[in-house]
Amino acid sequence: MTTIAELPPGFADKVLSAQSTFRSVMDAMARPGSVRRIVPTSGAPHTMRRGTAAIALTLFDHDTPLWLDARMSESTDVTKWLKFHTGAPVVQDSSIASFALISDGAALPSLERFALGTSEYPDRSTTLILQVDSLDSGRSFDLSGPGIDGVATLQASIKPFDLFERLRVNETLFPRGIDVVLVADDAVVAIPRTTRVVNKGS
Amino acid sequence: MNAPAYNFAYLDEQTKRMIRRAILKAIAIPGYQVPFASREMPMPYGWGTGGVQVTAAILGPQDVLKVIDQGSDDTTNAISIRKFFAKTAGVATTTATIDATVIQTRHRIPETALHANQVLVYQVPIPEPLRFLEPRETETRRMHALAEYGLMHVKLYEDIARFGHIATAYAYPVKVNARYVMDPSPTPKFDNPKMDNCPALQLFGAGREKRIYAIPPYTQVVSLDFEDHPFEPYRFNAPCALCAAENSYLDEIVTDDKGGRMFVCSDTDYCEGRQAAGHHGSLSAAPYKDKAGSHG
Numbered sequence A: 001m002t003t004i005a006e007l008p009p010g011f012a013d014k015v016l017s018a019q020s021t022f023r024s025v026m027d028a029m030a031r032p033g034s035v036r037r038i039v040p041t042s043g044a045p046h047t048m049r050r051g052t053a054a055i056a057l058t059l060f061d062h063d064t065p066l067w068l069d070a071r072m073s074e075s076t077d078v079t080k081w082l083k084f085h086t087g088a089p090v091v092q093d094s095s096i097a098s099f100a101l102i103s104d105g106a107a108l109p110s111l112e113r114f115a116l117g118t119s120e121y122p123d124r125s126t127t128l129i130l131q132v133d134s135l136d137s138g139r140s141f142d143l144s145g146p147g148i149d150g151v152a153t154l155q156a157s158i159k160p161f162d163l164f165e166r167l168r169v170n171e172t173l174f175p176r177g178i179d180v181v182l183v184a185d186d187a188v189v190a191i192p193r194t195t196r197v198v199n200k201g202s
Numbered sequence B: 001m002n003a004p005a006y007n008f009a010y011l012d013e014q015t016k017r018m019i020r021r022a023i024l025k026a027i028a029i030p031g032y033q034v035p036f037a038s039r040e041m042p043m044p045y046g047w048g049t050g051g052v053q054v055t056a057a058i059l060g061p062q063d064v065l066k067v068i069d070q071g072s073d074d075t076t077n078a079i080s081i082r083k084f085f086a087k088t089a090g091v092a093t094t095t096a097t098i099d100a101t102v103i104q105t106r107h108r109i110p111e112t113a114l115h116a117n118q119v120l121v122y123q124v125p126i127p128e129p130l131r132f133l134e135p136r137e138t139e140t141r142r143m144h145a146l147a148e149y150g151l152m153h154v155k156l157y158e159d160i161a162r163f164g165h166i167a168t169a170y171a172y173p174v175k176v177n178a179r180y181v182m183d184p185s186p187t188p189k190f191d192n193p194k195m196d197n198c199p200a201l202q203l204f205g206a207g208r209e210k211r212i213y214a215i216p217p218y219t220q221v222v223s224l225d226f227e228d229h230p231f232e233p234y235r236f237n238a239p240c241a242l243c244a245a246e247n248s249y250l251d252e253i254v255t256d257d258k259g260g261r262m263f264v265c266s267d268t269d270y271c272e273g274r275q276a277a278g279h280h281g282s283l284s285a286a287p288y289k290d291k292a293g294s295h296g
Helices: A014-030 A050-059 A070-074 A076-085 A169-173 B013-028 B049-058 B076-088 B137-145 B150-163 B189-195 B268-276
Strands: A066-068 A099-102 A127-131 A134-144 A152-157 A179-184 A187-191 A196-200 B064-069 B102-106 B119-123 B174-176 B180-182 B201-206 B211-215 B221-223 B250-254 B261-265
Touching (some): A014 B013, A014 B049, A050 A076, A050 A099, A050 A187, A134 A187, B013 B049, B049 B119, B049 B201, B064 B076, B189 B221
Parallel strands (some): B064 B102, B102 B119
Antiparallel strands (some): A134 A152, A134 A196, B174 B221, B201 B211, B250 B261
């Protein structure tokens, strides 16, 4: 039983650390495929990467329902830490979540189970925060779309292996869709709903 | 009890989180207007409350801020917003476009090409390009959902029928990433081509109307037009009277009560930079830092 006093700490400087983390995420979202570093450090519960914890402290609050995958929600440390530091409600219904935290990508549910937004309000969608093994080695993916000058190449080791195949629903759904933030330790890469894979290497 | 009682960059952290989430959605859906819970700011609506909230949500201690109003760094609105952030966030400020990391603008895009490490924040009075054609929000929202933009083309066509050309000179509608029709804010249409494939991130904030929207870098932005009436940026057919620039947007300045006038660059930083580099127009005073004074 972890008491509040034993929970890992949040940011040392809430204001400037949140600002710095946000700029990394904003730059990542504006330039899909590019790897951004999250500089500020905070404590993080065991199943949560540093980057995920920083994003949680920066973007989550009582207005953002969260959905946690099985590995995250099994950990009382994660739920207690999120509740204490962000106050965000954890929901069982993934279709009403603002954010979904995925620690075990291989068990990622079908994307249709998350909020995809509506035609009138495509912004009312779930943003996936997906923890991956690596964002500097692994398969290479050539990406194109808004924010990319020509083609951007991402080298990443991602589970589920078919993530980009699944994200092709964004092509038909647009402007509805799912935005994904990939996190490996302190590195983040964003794949907004406008990004397309033009070529996959090995 | 006179200690400053506001947070870094004025806004409280909960408000910044809300605005930051809206900015991320806006970048993910280029040209779509994301509703946000706009706050009251210590300045009246119409003075850039939307742009100020976006700037406050992104600004950090390492940023260098430039603020322009109609291209000028020296007007009341620009100076007061620049001082606001110098005081509440302690950030460095500049008038040089090239040195800035965040540029907040009212109704102009700088003449100097923007680069990838910059964010351009627009102050937007009325974000909905269809608002003057259809006053009901429920209807304009549906028109955006269906990408039903025929009404806008009818409006441009009526311009041609009445005036022989598309008479819209500012807030000229654009289509972003081949999907959403967007109001570029009341910038002169001269600036529209600069939005296309721009290396910098462009963010738009409308405080009174409570909307944030964005154009990611390197995104296609097309000014609406017709094949037989293609879009043409408008410009006075004269060089700047101070720096002789022939490719900048000009302001008309009345110089006396006898009809005297001069045309000068609206972008003061660009104009001063050119004068410092030795370019002189027909009405420039003693050559800038040049004692020889032989130029006309």
